Amino acid sequence: MIINGVSIDDTFAEAFGMKATRVLITAISHRWARHAAEAMTGFATSVIGCGVEAGIEAELSAEQAPDGRPGISVLLFGMSSKALGKQLEARVGQCLLTAPGSAVFAGMRCDKTINLGRNIRFFGDGFQTSKLIGNRRYWRVPVMDGEFLCEESTGYTSAVGGGNFLILAASQIQALNACEAAIDAMCRVPNVIMPFPGGVVRSGSKIGSKYAALPASTNQAYCPTLKGMTDTQLTPDIESVLEIVVNGLSDSDVRTAMRTGIEAACGLGAQQGIKRISAGNYGGKLGKFHFHLHEILA
Amino acid sequence: MTALTLTLRDKPQHRIDMAAVSPDRLSGFRPEDVARLSLHYGNRRVQLGEFFDITGKDPHDLIIRNSCGLLDAIGAGMETGNVSIYGNSGDYLGWGMRSGTIEVHGDSGHWTASGMQNGMIRVNGNCGDFAGAAIPGDHQGMRGGTLLVTGSAGDRTGDRIRRGQILIEGDAGDYCGARMVAGTIAVLGKVGIAPGYGMRRGTLLFEQHPASIPATLNDCGEHTLGFLRLLLDSFTELNSRFSQLDRNRLRVRRYAGDLACDGKGELLVWISH
Numbered sequence: 001m002i003i004n005g006v007s008i009d010d011t012f013a014e015a016f017g018m019k020a021t022r023v024l025i026t027a028i029s030h031r032w033a034r035h036a037a038e039a040m041t042g043f044a045t046s047v048i049g050c051g052v053e054a055g056i057e058a059e060l061s062a063e064q065a066p067d068g069r070p071g072i073s074v075l076l077f078g079m080s081s082k083a084l085g086k087q088l089e090a091r092v093g094q095c096l097l098t099a100p101g102s103a104v105f106a107g108m109r110c111d112k113t114i115n116l117g118r119n120i121r122f123f124g125d126g127f128q129t130s131k132l133i134g135n136r137r138y139w140r141v142p143v144m145d146g147e148f149l150c151e152e153s154t155g156y157t158s159a160v161g162g163g164n165f166l167i168l169a170a171s172q173i174q175a176l177n178a179c180e181a182a183i184d185a186m187c188r189v190p191n192v193i194m195p196f197p198g199g200v201v202r203s204g205s206k207i208g209s210k211y212a213a214l215p216a217s218t219n220q221a222y223c224p225t226l227k228g229m230t231d232t233q234l235t236p237d238i239e240s241v242l243e244i245v246v247n248g249l250s251d252s253d254v255r256t257a258m259r260t261g262i263e264a265a266c267g268l269g270a271q272q273g274i275k276r277i278s279a280g281n282y283g284g285k286l287g288k289f290h291f292h293l294h295e296i297l298a
Numbered sequence: 299m300t301a302l303t304l305t306l307r308d309k310p311q312h313r314i315d316m317a318a319v320s321p322d323r324l325s326g327f328r329p330e331d332v333a334r335l336s337l338h339y340g341n342r343r344v345q346l347g348e349f350f351d352i353t354g355k356d357p358h359d360l361i362i363r364n365s366c367g368l369l370d371a372i373g374a375g376m377e378t379g380n381v382s383i384y385g386n387s388g389d390y391l392g393w394g395m396r397s398g399t400i401e402v403h404g405d406s407g408h409w410t411a412s413g414m415q416n417g418m419i420r421v422n423g424n425c426g427d428f429a430g431a432a433i434p435g436d437h438q439g440m441r442g443g444t445l446l447v448t449g450s451a452g453d454r455t456g457d458r459i460r461r462g463q464i465l466i467e468g469d470a471g472d473y474c475g476a477r478m479v480a481g482t483i484a485v486l487g488k489v490g491i492a493p494g495y496g497m498r499r500g501t502l503l504f505e506q507h508p509a510s511i512p513a514t515l516n517d518c519g520e521h522t523l524g525f526l527r528l529l530l531d532s533f534t535e536l537n538s539r540f541s542q543l544d545r546n547r548l549r550v551r552r553y554a555g556d557l558a559c560d561g562k563g564e565l566l567v568w569i570s571h
Contacts, residue, residue, distance in 0.1 A: 067527045103524055129562055131525050132461060133532050140525055149524045
């Protein structure tokens with residue numbers, strides 16, 4: 001398959017089942033909501049080292065937000081509800097409770113819930129108060145700029161993490177340009193996040209290492225500087241490879257995001273140095289979600 | 299099926315206990331069964347048919363016409379259905395109600411919504427004293443649901459209320475929210491003396507400064523409270539003056555108390571625009 005001169009590999013991305021939740025962060029302005037959201041989703045690129053994968057899903061207008069203030073929607077993905085809940089509480093406590101004017105609300109209604117403000121409330125040292133409005137309980141925690149308002153819990157759902165595609169280009173800057181185009185397009189897709197810096201990862205990994213202590217290590221088959229000494233997947237004209245990893249609330253969301261991103265990247269075409277699109281997998285043995293590039297783009 | 303309609307023929311001499319008359323309790327009853335239903339009337343028992351004309355068949359929608367203030371405990375403990383009352387209702391309206399709706403097109407008596415656990419009671423008129431309050435012997439008053447009064451409420455509204463909300467479009471009497479355990483009481487009219495006296499938790503939200511505030515509720519100053527937006531948003535479904543309030547009206551003067559009883563309650567008075 002070739003799109004705009006870009007070759008699409010006949011391969012698939014292999015993704016895994018995860019647990020995900022959405023929280024809505026509001027503040028006095030978008031600027032401060034974003035500060036809070038960026039702090040909360042910082043150091044959340046991969047569950048391997050961060051415990052959770054998180055990112056900003058969308059900006060909310062005051063009309064869309066629960067308390068009529070500007071907001072940010074954030075998605076968090078963990079390998080289990082327990083791990084997700086633990087990370088969520090830690091991040092609410094350290095990043096949202098501390099952010100001026102912030103409030104946080106459940107962004108997902110499900111039967112299954114994890115704590116949002118249920119334990120954070122104890123920061124109030126006995127001065128915290130709850131408010132049951134409808135069937136939702138909120139906690140009001142006195143803080144130095146007024147009150148930190150947080151919903152008691154939020155729902156979580158089964159989700160998909162690890163959807164990905166690789167952009168293989170003639171130079172690093174051309175690969176990055178294609179990634180920027182892809183991320184700009186994918187950011188408009190609901191229910192997904194791209195958890196790596198700017199949505200892009202350059203250190204694609206393989207499972208295992210020659211060093212016993214490491215669970216993962218560099219994927220030498222895609223390292224352009226090793227083309228002459230490994231079983232490389234790169235042709236001589238490829239000098240740089242970048243990966244976009246996407247997590248979504250469903251496989252259909254991931255599929256939509258991948259298609260959107262690949263089409264945007266291919267939009268630059270071979271003339272802009274975009275040579276190939278590929279995807280990362282483990283032979284189909286580890287993840288139950290397989291996103292075949294040719295099917296997605298058909 | 300048409301709504302089951304009970305029309306009171308004449309005003310009774312004594313009070314009638316209507317606790318047996320609710321949509322769930324009449325479920326499956328034929329009209330003749332409804333007519334034979336035994337009710338307490340003063341110090342004796344009578345059949346419902348002695349006082350009411352009965353039309354319609356569907357007890358899920360129960361209508362009581364020509365009602366008067368001597369019909370007590372309408373909708374007590376009801377778990378489903380809708381009750382519409384044309385005329386006044388007696389005391390204990392919706393006592394211990396668990397679900398459903400009751401609408402009164404008239405006034406209601408004392409202890410309206412006492413022990414209510416869920417559902418909606420709307421009084422298109424005034425209600426008596428102890429609305430949503432605990433009856434003697436009970437530790438807690440209203441425990442959930444919404445009582446909306448388009449007129450005024452008497453004294454001790456929400457005495458010992460535990461959960462739920464009481465919304466008064468008109469005035470409230472003295473000791474509103476006294477001994478309140480938790481929940482919300484909002485009043486758009488005037489409020490009498492000593493609201494929140496002995497309150498432990500919960501929110502009193504007033505349009506006007508009350509006639510007096512207990513010494514054990516302390517002034518914490520003026521604040522913009524974000525949770526009020528959520529509360530005001532929750533009113534938007536109501537066909538009420540509460541649904542017409544400016545949802546951005548979040549500025550209040552906050553009194554915390556009752557400091558003699560935990561002090562985790564609050565009395566909020568909206569700051570005038």
